[in-house]
Amino acid sequence: MTVTIEVVDVHKTHGGIGTPPALRGVDIEFLPGELTVLAGPSGSGKTTLLSIMGGHDHVDSGSVSFGDSLSGVTAPELNWRRMGYLPQALVLLDELTIAQNVQLPVQLSREPLPEHLADEKNTRVWLERLELSHLADRFPAQTSGGEQQRTALARALRLEPAVLLADEPTGQLDAGRVGIVLDVLIEYARTGATVVITSHDPTVIAVADTVITMADGEVVSQRRQRRR
Numbered sequence: 001m002t003v004t005i006e007v008v009d010v011h012k013t014h015g016g017i018g019t020p021p022a023l024r025g026v027d028i029e030f031l032p033g034e035l036t037v038l039a040g041p042s043g044s045g046k047t048t049l050l051s052i053m054g055g056h057d058h059v060d061s062g063s064v065s066f067g068d069s070l071s072g073v074t075a076p077e078l079n080w081r082r083m084g085y086l087p088q089a090l091v092l093l094d095e096l097t098i099a100q101n102v103q104l105p106v107q108l109s110r111e112p113l114p115e116h117l118a119d120e121k122n123t124r125v126w127l128e129r130l131e132l133s134h135l136a137d138r139f140p141a142q143t144s145g146g147e148q149q150r151t152a153l154a155r156a157l158r159l160e161p162a163v164l165l166a167d168e169p170t171g172q173l174d175a176g177r178v179g180i181v182l183d184v185l186i187e188y189a190r191t192g193a194t195v196v197i198t199s200h201d202p203t204v205i206a207v208a209d210t211v212i213t214m215a216d217g218e219v220v221s222q223r224r225q226r227r228r
């Protein structure tokens, strides 16, 4: 299952009259098997673009389409199995433990899942991979910001979606944990997934396959760092 995401001439303004546009004619193709980083200064439109791609916001004009195995799927049909989404606000459920938050996409799935995904063992695998096993039975409020961020990433990956979108996935992590998360993201992209993240962090930008830099709602550069 591979997915190419095509963003074509996307325009978006959030507010009322006089508000500057957040996106001004953005054209990008995101490829499967790659970790793409959306970089650029604060306010350049990275979160807006990710949110539109994730189906959480609408374009004013232009289009976002999902080719190959998600062809024809519209944003409202995106679910945890098709797309993992890690918002900046994390949105963990306070009344569930860390393990239960990671298991949540299994509970919410309305489609029959392959056996290995339905199995609770898979939750333990992701907890371990993101160094969260020792926190499995705690509630989010009893964990640090970085631990909550890794929990939200484990939740996004739990159903092994073809697309992973993550807004600043290392923003709350210490340097050591940034490495762990980057390893997970790169390994995940190498399975054929389309992985798109936003980041300001030079460490993160350095390991990206492709870096797309935005400024004032436009793409100002696109640099491929890995040969295909």
Ligand SMILES: Nc1ncnc2c1ncn2[C@@H]1O[C@H](COP(=O)(O)OP(=O)(O)OP(=O)(O)O)[C@@H](O)[C@H]1O
Binding pocket: 014, 015, 021, 022, 040, 041, 042, 043, 044, 045, 046, 047, 048, 049
């Ligand atoms: N809900 C909103 N209402 C009004 N304006 C908004 C809203 N969300 C974003 N904006 C504006 O849209 C522009 C792009 O914001 P966006 O959050 O996409 O940038 P960003 O590059 O992700 O920034 P950061 O790196 O700080 O997260 C900014 O000018 C911002 O002020």
